[in-house]
Amino acid sequence: MTVNGNQAVYKAGDQVALKFFVASGFYLILVALVGVLMGIKIMNPDFLYNLRFDLLRPLHLQLMIFGWLSMVLMGAFYYIIPREVNKELFSPLMGNLHFILMHVGILGVGAHLILGYSSGREYLEPILLLDIAVVLVWVIFTANMFITTFKGDIQEGNLLRKPALNFMMLSVLYLGVNYLIGMVPLSGIRDGLAIWTFAHNAVNGWFMLGLMGVMYHIIPRLTGTLGAEPYHKKLTYIHFWSVVIFIPPSVLHHLLYDQAPINLFWKIAGEWTSVGMLLPTAIWVYIVASSFKNSKLVTGVVGQFFMAAMIFYALNCVQGSVQSIRAINSFVHGTQWIVGHAHLALVGWISFGIFGIVYYLVPRITGRNIYSDSLANTNLWLGVIGFVGMFIPLTIAGLIQGAAFSEGLSFFAAQQSIQSYMVMRAVAGVVYTLSAVVFAYNIYKSLSNEQVFVEPTTAARA
Incomplete structure (x- = not known):
């Protein structure tokens, strides 16, 4: 039907x-x-x-x-x-x-x-x-x-104008095919490549493409810009095909370190396709920023979560491309910098986008308002403080470790020099945990909220 x-x-x-x-x-x-x-x-x-x-x-x-x-x-x-x-x-x-x-x-x-x-x-x-x-x-x-x-x-022609659907369906394929590739144990460097294909594409293939697809659907409705062509058609084409081209070979940037027994050609391919990911990054940031700039509605806390996600996304992609350059990679490899980058992707960009999705969709499913806008804002700012409080110490600790390793110091000596930053990381983690508790409580209470949800119509600008 x-x-x-x-x-x-x-x-x-x-x-x-x-x-x-x-x-x-x-x-x-x-x-x-x-x-x-x-x-x-x-x-x-x-x-x-x-x-x-x-x-x-x-x-x-x-x-x-x-x-x-x-x-x-x-x-x-x-x-x-x-x-x-x-x-x-x-x-x-x-x-x-x-x-x-x-x-x-x-x-x-x-x-x-x-x-x-x-x-x-x-x-x-x-x-x-x-x-x-x-x-x-x-x-x-x-x-x-x-x-x-x-x-x-x-219709087929209409399908090509649906970036949300294209990104979402591609991400579903990435989720399964990627897992199938990763679950087969191989020998030597081939197994390392299979493992990193899974790990990298779980983020870039499943989470990133899936989140982009969901946001492509939500943002025009959130901003009141939904129309025949809410996005620049050619830009969405370039965005889609650039991630299709750049994501698979960029996996090789996980095997850049000198000890990896693979041909230099493949290391260079991983290095520069990772830098090439800056193209779809710039396009996606422009598309989202333009949509919010032209917003006809007050986007509220959902818009704030999405904008926080986009800031973390841009920072994550620039950092990822920069650390894929072999000279830089050799300095930060095996340090807390890499841990910080992983958290920037999953705890920063992806998670803040996920928060926004839940706050947008739950009222439209239940017909009830979010229980507390104040708690939603508390969730946002505790999350920002907690995440930034983890990311900055991890980044600084990684640079200290990189310098220590380049001077020939042992892992244990380098570890002693970053203990104070690990304390900051743990404290920030507690703050982020409070944000998680606030989120879960707010969503749970929203299920029984008596206030009826009404689609926003308030103009964002006079």
Whole structure:
């Protein structure tokens, strides 16, 4: 059944989306708490001795990937893709099964990591049985999204003018194909390349492209600029095809260090395709900034989260391109600078965009206002303070470590010189955890808020 403007037809899919959003707050708190515990253990390894750092790190990462970020993105897809193709969700039953299996998978991964089981491959620690479960969940999700799209009321020419749909569907493919590549153990440098293909493209392929697709859908509606062509068509084409071209080879920038036994040609390819990522970065920043500049509506806290996300995105991409230059990479490789960069991507750019998505979509699903705008702003500023309070010490510590290593000092000597920055990092992590608690509480209370949601109509400018 084609929708033709009947919003009630979307209800079943919207309820699936809402479940993902509500669950995400719980996992965000877990991610933050494990992160704080790790920060404490860096300073005092004997604290809660049995919960070793080598057990907590993969748990922290897997909860971030599947519990927090993927939960929200998948929920957003259940809401947005049916609207992009003017068709109700193909199977709400598959959507609910997907939701249940996500929890089963996360519980299984978490339990086996805490018990000390691992495949021994960084970022891909889940054992084969759990890998198969992850792929099964992806197949259910992907089938639901693609069948909904193919059954939709959309012509080929119109499809080309839908950057939201193009980015979202590409990200779904990246999620699964990327995981399939990563889960197959290889030998030597080939295994390193497979591992980094997964790790890098989980961020650039799944999270980044997926978030961009969701924002392509939301921003014209948030700003009141939705029309026949809310975006410059040629720019969206260049944006899409430039990420398609640059993302795959840029994975090689993870193998730039001198000891990596790969041909210099491939190192140069990884180096300069990473620098080439500045092209889609500039285009995306321009598109979003122009949309907000021309806004006809007050964008509120959602707009503030999106703008914070874009600031962190621009900084993340510039930093990533710069540190992919071999001379710079050799200086910062293996330091806290890299940890800071990873947090800039996932905790800064992606997470702040995710916050904005939830605050935008939950009222439109429930028909109820967000419980407290004040709490939403508290969530924003505690998040900014907490994140910046982590990122700056990590960056400074990384530069100190790089200088120490270049002088021939040992890892332990370099580590002693950055202890004060690790204290700052842990304290900032506590602040970010408070932000996570505020977020989860605000969303939970919003479900029973008695204030009816009304689409904003207040002009942003006179």
